[in-house]
Amino acid sequence: MTPGRRVEPLILGLAIASILGAFLTALGSLEEALTEHWLVIAAFVAAIAIGDVFRVQMPSGRVMTPVATSSAIGLAVLGPVEGEAPFDVPAGVVLIIVAAASGVGLGLCRLFGRPVDWTAGAVRTIGVGITAALMRNLPLADGGPWAWQLNPDKPRWLIAVIMLGVAAAGLYVDLVLTGLVRAQRRSMPMRRALAEELGEAQSLTLGLLAAGPLVALLAPIVGLAGLPLGLLPVVLTHIAVRRFVTNRETYRQTIATLSRLTEVAGYTPTGHAARVASLSVGIGRAMDLPSAEVEDLEYAALLHDLGQVGLRSPIPEGATVLAAPDDQRRIASEGATIVRRTEVLDRVADLMERQTMPFRHVREWGEEIPVPSRIIKVANAFDDFSHGSTDPDAVAAALERINLGLGYEYDPEVVDALIRSIPAQP
Known part of the structure; x- marks a missing residue:
């Protein structure tokens, strides 16, 4: 409340x-x-x-x-x-x-x-x-x-x-x-x-x-x-x-600069990482996550596409949500491996590595998927589907695409928090 x-x-x-x-x-x-x-x-x-x-x-x-x-x-x-x-x-x-x-x-x-x-x-x-x-x-x-x-x-x-x-x-x-x-x-x-x-x-x-x-x-x-x-x-x-x-x-600015590496290299659209991070933080707060978890969530969301730098050719528009599941997992794993080399962001790397796991793994197999990872998955999909636009039609279309995977790919509670968070986003 x-x-x-x-x-x-x-x-x-x-x-x-x-x-x-x-x-x-x-x-x-x-x-x-x-x-x-x-x-x-x-x-x-x-x-x-x-x-x-x-x-x-x-x-x-x-x-x-x-x-x-x-x-x-x-x-x-x-x-x-x-x-x-x-x-x-x-x-x-x-x-x-x-x-x-x-x-x-x-x-x-x-x-x-x-x-x-x-x-x-x-x-x-x-x-x-x-x-x-x-x-x-x-x-x-x-x-x-x-x-x-x-x-x-x-x-x-x-x-x-x-x-x-x-x-x-x-x-x-x-x-x-x-x-x-x-x-x-x-x-x-x-x-x-x-x-x-x-x-x-x-x-x-x-x-x-x-x-x-x-x-x-x-x-x-x-x-x-x-x-x-x-x-x-x-x-x-x-x-x-x-x-x-x-x-x-300074630490945060360094991470933000690193997150723009995929943009500079032409793998992801301009501002994608920042938008996903901003939306993820809004969802995390709407879900009442502790401030420490929100901070890790923000860092992981900023770096969630870092693994794309290892691709031989860019994904069209950098939309990982449209890539094959194996490719999504490989991108997440490569990004997590890069981040683990810093030796200070292990928790962030864990969140990045699990961001592509479908929510059905929790419901059907009882796997542990951290809530921040589920949030990044939803926030990334929303920005990919909406192409970063705040136009009402684009937002509605993105939510419709996400709802098609509700309970299968995406956590319903996270999607509810996304809907509550969208009006608060700039």
Whole structure:
């Protein structure tokens, strides 16, 4: 099940309503805070805005802003600051400051020509607002956890644990809302989107949980210097993740370049491998495959025709679906052999090798054919039959040809997912 198309407007509306409510209830406190804490506010606004500019895009496409989020959490739990007055402001003031800082950051992104995602800023504002409210309003003795920071008799470890707890509450609201948005944008099942969101972001989540409270715990000792010191582990992690993502993108580009070898040599039509890969990924997501399997599926689909480079003469229009079964198996086997020589794509090679096996082998003989291999078979047949055209008549003709082999050559569940995926394809 995918969420309705109103998820993003609802999140934006909730963020705007929260900001307006904060203005109405904390306007007097905001003026006082800007006068008394202008230096602290300026430092955190700068950190959030700069963190928005220096973002990192994960392999799945998820954009993360760990420095900005950590800074916002630090502001939400901040208490005493060496050399400054204690940051004793209502949660509404924190929410307004974070929203304003996010607006500045997104404005800088637009200035530098980078994509602007207002929904991401709204999600962060909501999450940090929850953290700030819990920090100030938890029904505990002696004024609650924020006031405990000013009480030397309260154990520091207990305050740190509470900071981690309220930070986690806001962060996981952030992750869930981001997962809902992702499910809507990518037409993914909501359960899968949430699972991937919690799984992929988990590596940075623990760092974000620690960084915000660390800033607040350092501030009474080193003042505003606690902001860069507390963020240093997140910055180093950010740099490492960026390098990882860059390496993965280079890896994918290398595979994409290799997939065009058959096109350059004249064995397959231009764009065939890319179209089959794009359609295969759409089908995989519609079938709720895990992200790791979708990634292998994409690589295998990009390289599915690689074995054609060993042919003495090209297949007409490169349409392997029209070749004899023995020729199809030989092409798949040759391609898998080439890929296995890399010694890092064995799983992809296995998917490629089994892509030509008819579905009846599963039904009649109980053979094991991986679902990604079944997907590639259907996606390749669709592109061969439609000749890569998105014309409604060509699409209908391709589906009709596939339906003739339904349950015999092609997995009915995969074909159903193909039909659901076609409208989402460019």
